[in-house]
Amino acid sequence: MTEVYRLDQIEDILNQIDVVSAIEEGFVSYSQGKAVIPPVGELLFEDPPGDAHIKYGYIKDDDYYVIKIASGFYQNIDLGISPSNGVMLLFSQKTGELISILLDEGHLTNIRTAAAGAVVAKHLAPAKIEKIGVFGAGIQGQLQVKYLQSVCTCKNIKVWGVNQKELERYQQTMESEGYHVETTESAAEIADTCNLIITATPSKTPLLTKDQIRKGTHITAMGADTPEKNELDPAIIQSADIVVADSIAQCTERGEIHQSFCRNLVQKDQIIELGSVIASPSLGRSADDQITIADLTGVAVQDIQITKKVYEGLSSK
Amino acid sequence: MTEVYRLDQIEDILNQIDVVSAIEEGFVSYSQGKAVIPPVGELLFEDPPGDAHIKYGYIKDDDYYVIKIASGFYQNIDLGISPSNGVMLLFSQKTGELISILLDEGHLTNIRTAAAGAVVAKHLAPAKIEKIGVFGAGIQGQLQVKYLQSVCTCKNIKVWGVNQKELERYQQTMESEGYHVETTESAAEIADTCNLIITATPSKTPLLTKDQIRKGTHITAMGADTPEKNELDPAIIQSADIVVADSIAQCTERGEIHQSFCRNLVQKDQIIELGSVIASPSLGRSADDQITIADLTGVAVQDIQITKKVYEGLSSK
Numbered sequence: 001m002t003e004v005y006r007l008d009q010i011e012d013i014l015n016q017i018d019v020v021s022a023i024e025e026g027f028v029s030y031s032q033g034k035a036v037i038p039p040v041g042e043l044l045f046e047d048p049p050g051d052a053h054i055k056y057g058y059i060k061d062d063d064y065y066v067i068k069i070a071s072g073f074y075q076n077i078d079l080g081i082s083p084s085n086g087v088m089l090l091f092s093q094k095t096g097e098l099i100s101i102l103l104d105e106g107h108l109t110n111i112r113t114a115a116a117g118a119v120v121a122k123h124l125a126p127a128k129i130e131k132i133g134v135f136g137a138g139i140q141g142q143l144q145v146k147y148l149q150s151v152c153t154c155k156n157i158k159v160w161g162v163n164q165k166e167l168e169r170y171q172q173t174m175e176s177e178g179y180h181v182e183t184t185e186s187a188a189e190i191a192d193t194c195n196l197i198i199t200a201t202p203s204k205t206p207l208l209t210k211d212q213i214r215k216g217t218h219i220t221a222m223g224a225d226t227p228e229k230n231e232l233d234p235a236i237i238q239s240a241d242i243v244v245a246d247s248i249a250q251c252t253e254r255g256e257i258h259q260s261f262c263r264n265l266v267q268k269d270q271i272i273e274l275g276s277v278i279a280s281p282s283l284g285r286s287a288d289d290q291i292t293i294a295d296l297t298g299v300a301v302q303d304i305q306i307t308k309k310v311y312e313g314l315s316s317k
Numbered sequence: 318m319t320e321v322y323r324l325d326q327i328e329d330i331l332n333q334i335d336v337v338s339a340i341e342e343g344f345v346s347y348s349q350g351k352a353v354i355p356p357v358g359e360l361l362f363e364d365p366p367g368d369a370h371i372k373y374g375y376i377k378d379d380d381y382y383v384i385k386i387a388s389g390f391y392q393n394i395d396l397g398i399s400p401s402n403g404v405m406l407l408f409s410q411k412t413g414e415l416i417s418i419l420l421d422e423g424h425l426t427n428i429r430t431a432a433a434g435a436v437v438a439k440h441l442a443p444a445k446i447e448k449i450g451v452f453g454a455g456i457q458g459q460l461q462v463k464y465l466q467s468v469c470t471c472k473n474i475k476v477w478g479v480n481q482k483e484l485e486r487y488q489q490t491m492e493s494e495g496y497h498v499e500t501t502e503s504a505a506e507i508a509d510t511c512n513l514i515i516t517a518t519p520s521k522t523p524l525l526t527k528d529q530i531r532k533g534t535h536i537t538a539m540g541a542d543t544p545e546k547n548e549l550d551p552a553i554i555q556s557a558d559i560v561v562a563d564s565i566a567q568c569t570e571r572g573e574i575h576q577s578f579c580r581n582l583v584q585k586d587q588i589i590e591l592g593s594v595i596a597s598p599s600l601g602r603s604a605d606d607q608i609t610i611a612d613l614t615g616v617a618v619q620d621i622q623i624t625k626k627v628y629e630g631l632s633s634k
Contacts, residue, residue, distance in 0.1 A: 002404075002420055004321050004418075036360065038358060038359065038360065041355060041358045041371060041373065042355065043353065043355065043373065043374065043375065043382060045375075045382075045410060048411060050410075050412075050413055052382065052408065052413060054358060054371060054373065054384065056358065056360065056371065057360065058360065058362075065360060065362075065369065067371065067386060069384060069406070069408075069415075071408070071413030072413070073411070073412050073413040076412050076413070079412065081412060081414070083413075084413075085408075085412070085413040085414055085415060086415075087319075087406065087415050087418075089386070089404065091369070091386075091388070091402075093362060093367075094365060094390070095367075095390050095393050095396065095398060095402070096367055096369060096388030096389070096390040096393070096401075096402040097398070097402055098386075098402060098403075098404050098420065098422075101321075101404075101418060103319055103415065105415075
């Protein structure tokens with residue numbers, strides 16, 4: 001009998017399970033070639049504009065396979081409903097039976113993306129984080145910071161944005177949760193004061209230039225997930241000491257690394273896959289003055305892992 | 318709020334809705350280029366062997382988009398559970414919201430396939446059907462005959478199979494529903510006595526040869542859905558008066574027509590798409606002595622249509 005869980009149940013269980021470790025294990029399986037992940041399925045809509053993506057696959061010798069659907073319809077905001085939506089389906093890898101449906105409305109996609117940021121920081125962030133710089137005052141800008149708390153104690157945030165109202169809302173929300181938040185419209189100010197920077201915008205033009213980046217800075221770039229989007233000057237990737245991709249295959253086709261790769265500023269053998277860094281931490285940051293970059297485009301293995309973990313938590317209650 | 322419907326509710330509503338007309342309309346939209354249908358997603362499993370397929374898409378200017386998952390794990394039979402499984406998801410094309418989940422366990426895939434057989438017979442079967450010949454005594458062999466009743470009144474069935482027990486079970490089930498059923502292990506006997514033939518087996522070697530086919534016969538071939546499977550001698554397609562494909566794009570890559578096409582026995586411009594025949598019935602059977610063949614490989618537009626129709630029926634109750 002298929003178990004169906006709604007968003008409130010899913011949100012409850014998230015406080016009781018270790019998503020970050022599950023995502024970390026998933027990246028290792030992925031980089032070791034143990035995950036079967038076909039190309040992403042895509043549907044595009046014109047009127048109103050929207051998109052739906054199907055990410056799916058399984059880890060060999062596991063019990064499950066997972067199909068995740070996530071959509072973005074940005075004009076939903078005018079209707080007062082969430083632009084993002086989604087559902088995660090967990091099937092038996094042994095019989096094909098549909099074990100569980102998580103009606104997460106896109107929330108677990110946000111969470112698994114934020115958890116990947118924490119995994120990255122664990123292996124690449126400088127030992128002492130002065131201040132966390134956040135580009136983008138949306139939901140991911142909040143979640144990335146919250147999930148970082150599993151790997152660092154810094155509560156000082158500087159958030160960059162172009163919409164004053166959104167910045168104030170971010171400040172208010174995060175301060176109510178115990179963070180100290182400054183807002184800015186100056187990217188240089190972020191680069192000058194923060195040594196852990198998260199970019200979480202849909203920008204199509206670079207927000208940071210190479211000259212702005214101080215030694216010892218780590219940047220997690222997760223906003224760009226298409227071939228067009230671009231948050232970092234491609235020269236930043238070129239000059240970084242360590243460049244990490246959640247998936248080398250995906251990051252050479254879309255996102256920040258893609259922008260450098262297609263300009264021949266970085267070669268494939270200069271990119272390290274996140275799962276390899278987790279399995280061999282010596283591939284991660286080894287000195288305080290290194291500049292490290294991680295590019296996250298989102299891999300189905302994250303969906304597989306979070307779906308399993310949430311289901312196991314809910315079904316054992 | 319996503320509405321979730323279980324198999325018993327879905328089976329109930331099927332008696333109250335006109336699936337055949339919905340499938341017929343879907344094929345017309347498809348052949349008129351109004352359906353957006355990306356390539357099928359596929360997952361293959363080795364131990365135990367199994368497969369899962371994702372068919373999805375939408376009809377332009379419609380309200381919905383649909384994602385269908387169907388799987389086959391044939392060793393399930395040893396466990397006493399159904400080898401086929403599945404679920405159909407109905408989303409809003411305007412907001413991306415997940416409107417409804419049909420926990421059909423693969424049943425609607427069987428139904429939409431049988432309904433396509435009825436659509437085909439409506440346009441290609443001879444005016445007077447002497448006897449319906451069925452290759453394959455499985456669930457599809459039953460459903461094809463039942464759905465034919467919406468377009469013809471013939472109750473005389475001759476069923477071919479290799480498993481005597483399965484043949485007897487078929488006979489028993491169908492006779493209890495008012496059919497007169499003979500069983501046979503001779504393909505020639507089917508060809509000699511039946512002028513509407515349905516092939517619904519997973520055979521990889523032809524069951525019928527060209528010389529066996531009498532003038533005036535119609536064959537609906539729906540068993541072969543991979544490049545390897547093959548139920549009809551390729552020469553039958555070559556010499557038929559009318560060759561219809563549910564999808565020309567799919568049928569030149571898999572199924573019966575594919576077997577003739579890759580041997581250069583039939584050209585693309587000799588194949589008529591089912592939606593075109595429905596829209597222009599003069600493309601269908603025009604004389605009693607014609608030999609007509611329809612090859613059904615299964616198109617996502619069928620899943621889109623049956624999901625919509627079942628949802629509309631259930632939600633208006």
